[in-house]
Amino acid sequence: xxxxxxxxxxxxxxxxxxxxxxxxxxxxxxxxxxxxxxxxxxxxxxxxxxxxxxxxxxxxxxxxxxxxxxxxxxxxxxxxxxxxxxxxxxxxxxxxxxxxxxxxxxxxxxxxxxxxxxxxxxxxxxxxxxxxxxxxxxxxxxxxxxxxxxxxxxxxxxxxxxxxxxxxxxxxxxxxxxxxxxxxxxxxxxxxxxxxxxxxxxxxxxxxxxxxxxxxxxxxxxxxxxxxxxxxxxxxxxxxxxxxxxxxxxxxxxxxxxxxxxxxxxxxxxxxxxxxxxxxxxxxxxxxxxxxxxxxxxxxxxxxxxxxxxxxxxxxxxxxxxxxx
Numbered sequence: 001x002x003x004x005x006x007x008x009x010x011x012x013x014x015x016x017x018x019x020x021x022x023x024x025x026x027x028x029x030x031x032x033x034x035x036x037x038x039x040x041x042x043x044x045x046x047x048x049x050x051x052x053x054x055x056x057x058x059x060x061x062x063x064x065x066x067x068x069x070x071x072x073x074x075x076x077x078x079x080x081x082x083x084x085x086x087x088x089x090x091x092x093x094x095x096x097x098x099x100x101x102x103x104x105x106x107x108x109x110x111x112x113x114x115x116x117x118x119x120x121x122x123x124x125x126x127x128x129x130x131x132x133x134x135x136x137x138x139x140x141x142x143x144x145x146x147x148x149x150x151x152x153x154x155x156x157x158x159x160x161x162x163x164x165x166x167x168x169x170x171x172x173x174x175x176x177x178x179x180x181x182x183x184x185x186x187x188x189x190x191x192x193x194x195x196x197x198x199x200x201x202x203x204x205x206x207x208x209x210x211x212x213x214x215x216x217x218x219x220x221x222x223x224x225x226x227x228x229x230x231x232x233x234x235x236x237x238x239x240x241x242x243x244x245x246x247x248x249x250x251x252x253x254x255x256x257x258x259x260x261x262x263x264x265x266x267x268x269x270x271x272x273x274x275x276x277x278x279x280x281x282x283x284x285x286x287x288x289x290x291x292x293x294x295x296x297x298x299x300x301x302x303x304x305x306x307x308x309x310x311x312x313x314x315x316x317x318x319x320x321x322x323x324x325x
Contacts, residue, residue: 002194002197002228002229004227004228005227005228005229006227008257009257010257011256011257011258011259012226012231012256012258013258014206014231015226015231015232015233015256015258016051016052016206016231016232016233017049017050017051017052017233017235017249017252017253017256017261018050018051018052018053018054018094018208018232018233018234018235019041019045019050019052019053019054019235019236019237019249020054020210020234020235020236020241020246021041021236021237021240021241021249022038022041022053022054022055022056022072023054023055023056023057023072023095023096024234024236024240024241024242024245024246025236025237025240025241025284026056026057026070026072026073027241027242028240028241028242028282028283028284029070029277029282030068030069030070030073031056031057031069031070031071031072031073032069032070033070033072035082035083037273037277038055038072038083039083040269040272040273041053041237041269041273042083042084042091043265044237044265044266044268044269045091046089046090046091047262047265048249048253048261048262048263048265048266049253049258049260049261049262050091050249050261051090051091051092052091052092052093052094052117052118053091053092053093053094054094054095054096054120055072055075055080055083055093055094055095056071056072056073056074056075056095056096057072057073057074057075057095057096057097057098057101057102058074058075058095058096058097058102058104058107058108058119059073059074059098059101059102060101060102060103060107061074061103062103063101064101075095077109077114077115077116080093080095080115080116081115084115086115087115092117092118092144093115093116093117093118094116094117094118094119094120095116095118095119095120096119096120096121096122096148097119097120097121097122097134097138098121098122098123099121099122099123099124099127099130099131099134100127100130104134104137104138105137108137108138108141108143109141110141110142111141111142111143112142114143116143117143117144118143118144118145118146118173119134119138119143119144119145119146120145120146120147120148120176121134121135121138121145121146121147121148121172122148122150122178123147123148123149123150124149124150124151125149125151125152125155125159125160125163128147128149128163128166128167129166131147131167132147132166132167132170132172135147135167135170135171135172136170136171139171139172144173144174145171145172145173145174146172146173146174146175146176146208146232147167147170147172147174147175147176148176148178148208148210149163149175149176149177149178150178150180151178151180151181151299152177152178152179152180152192153179153180153181153183153184153297154181154297160192160195161195164195164196164199165199167199167203167205168199168200168202168203168205169203172205173205173206174205174206174207174208174232175196175199175200175205175206175207175208176207176208176209176210176232176234177189177192177193177196177207177208177209177210177225177230178209178210179209179210179211179212179218179221180212180299181212181214181293181294181297181298181299181300182211182212182213182214182215182217182218182243182244182290182293182294182300183214183215183294183295183296183297184211184217184221185215185217185221186217186220186221186224189209189221189224189225190224190225190227190228193207193209193224193225193228193229193230194228196230197228197229197230200229206231206232207229207230207231207232208230208231208232208233208234209221209222209225209226209230209232209233209234210234210246211234211246211247212241212242212243212244212245212246212294212300213239213241213244213245213246213247213285213286213290214243214244214286214290214291214293214294214295214300215286215291215294215295216286216291218239218244218245218246218247218248219247219248219251219252219255221247222234222235222247222252223252223255233247233252234246234247235247235248235249235251235252235253236248236249237249237250237266237269237270237273237274238250238270238274238278238285239284239285240274240277240284241284242284242300242304243284243290243300243303243304243307244284244285244286244287244290244291244294244300244303245284245285245286249266250263250266250267250270253266283307287303287307288314289302289303289306289307289311289314289317290303292314292317292318292321293321296321296322296325298321302317302320302321303317
């Protein structure tokens with residue numbers, strides 16, 4: 001049986017806290033964050049000791065209309081530099097590139113010319129070969145890389161094993177376990193984490209975890225996977241993220257014992273920027289419709305539509321999910 005790594009009193013120096021507020025949260029407001037919001041979040045992450053900040057997606061401008069999304073759907077180099085300058089700080093800058101939704105050979109310059117430190121490649125398990133092509137390309141440009149395999153709760157064990165072997169033999173730095181549907185419980189999150197960690201140990205890769213909060217378990221699953229050795233931990237301010245949202249950064253920073261992490265600046269940011277965002281009508285967070293899609297291990301798109309329509313007929317919604325199960 002795999003042993004836990006550390007305990008509730010100890011500091012894990014291998015842990016990296018990863019802020020995904022703008023990227024995952026951007027799915028709640030079409031990436032329409034003000035420069036002031038992003039600048040203050042950047043400053044807050046530095047003061048809070050956060051290790052990485054993801055600014056959004058580097059999405060294809062051929063596939064997506066730039067007039068229909070905020071700038072953080074595309075993360076132009078100039079837009080990031082307008083916020084961070086040369087980023088004279090310990091905080092590293094990340095963007096996400098989705099397999100099939102980006103023009104990676106055209107839209108990335110070599111790391112030496114960019115303020116970005118890491119590119120996170122997101123894919124579904126059947127897209128692993130395409131993800132590896134992107135990872136090798138970014139690696140050759142000098143970037144740190146991750147592979148975030150989405151919807152892993154719907155993948156077969158043999159598929160996961162094969163994907164981990166393929167990624168293990170690639171140049172990727174971090175392999176992410178992603179609970180896209182918020183369907184995992186601590187027990188099966190830990191089981192999957194151990195599988196990832198075994199591959200990580202074999203091939204010298206770090207392992208990350210990205211949680212969704214459909215069943216109010218994003219934080220619980222994050223610290224459970226952490227306890228077995230997962231070291232890259234995603235979180236967002238007030239859990240802001242698609243649908244039910246993510247692991248709350250304020251919970252994670254409060255839990256970690258490393259004195260480099262500081263909660264005070266984040267609380268100030270929540271007061272001054274997150275609360276007005278919610279008051280302005282941007283919606284995210286746990287609700288029954290998300291619980292139901294999480295329990296059924298399916299994409300939350302139907303629950304998101306239910307939310308957008310301001311419905312509260314939970315019984316009818318549950319029956320419609322079961323009818324289409």
